[in-house]
């Protein structure tokens with residue numbers, strides 16, 4: 001999943017915790033349930049001030065123990081950075097496109113009503129859903145009270161997590177979601193939309209009118225809540241997020257980016273055209289402001305991005321993430337792959353291809369666990385060994401070259 005930080009979901013990329021928290025023994029000592037109970041007791045008066053009755057606080061925190069494994073995740077630093085083409089290949093693959101198209105049709109009537117009310121088109125809403133939770137299929141497994149309770153008492157940013165913890169308790173107190181159903185990511189994002197609890201409170205909507213805002217089990221509420229999030233973020237109805245462009249040979253992209261917006265006419269003056277070689281104003285008004293995004297440098301695909309790209313970016317504060325949603329939305333509308341290939345001779349793998357690669361490694365006797373399409377350290381170690389045998393660079397990366405060599 002994406003790597004970034006924002007008010008919405010701030011713990012995607014992380015600094016190191018204090019040394020104490022990363023060492024096993026002091027950590028275990030720290031985790032004594034007595035400490036946690038004392039911490040909860042200390043938080044209770046603050047919870048009252050935050051609108052949680054003493055009865056609710058007792059009911060929802062009773063019997064909860066801390067999960068110290070979450071602190072390791074808070075401290076996790078990926079040792080392997082995915083290139084953008086691997087990231088995009090996993091997030092926008094044939095499976096996600098075809099499931100997205102099925103959902104566009106399955107929820108067609110609801111999406112039309114959502115679009116009429118919030119001004120956000122169906123493909124964009126469904127693309128967010130597909131990238132956030134794989135259309136509700138990957139919502140996370142951590143009980144939220146336990147996860148946010150732990151983060152409220154230990155580790156960095158306790159004040160931030162306490163606010164989310166109290167929001168969680170208010171959601172339970174309101175009855176929107178049943179306690180046993182409130183599970184999500186270790187950092188507290190939950191449901192089809194992967195909202196943080198405070199985001200839920202601000203932006204979740206009860207679109208089917210059953211009296212509950214349910215983002216865990218109700219796709220109708222989730223689709224409308226996503227549209228509401230984008231609408232409140234400043235979505236411009238009917239405007240594109242952006243589109244791929246072709247740059248003139250030798251054009252400098254230094255200093256350009258999403259934030260550095262210029263009028264479409266000034267991009268035209270620099271020689272930028274659509275990938276079909278058409279003038280930019282064949283797609284969009286020349287007075288529109290756009291930034292130039294080149295996620296893999298000047299030789300890879302280039303995009304002009306408008307205000308709506310920033311709104312998608314607001315969902316998770318990572319440009320690669322926003323580009324995945326934006327591109328998926330285009331694919332759901334029937335658009336094709338990028339015209340310019342990524343600058344690599346070893347493109348990335350879809351989730352299905354990652355599974356195939358894992359099965360090939362299992363068949364060769366590597367103990368990498370169940371094939372799940374997620375490339376973890378065991379899979380990467382096995383890939384390194386096979387790359388060495390084949391005379392390839394042993395970087396542990398799951399790409400087309402190693403897949404073809406092992407098939």
Ligand code: CA
Nearest residue numbers: 206208210212
């Ligand atoms: Ca509802």
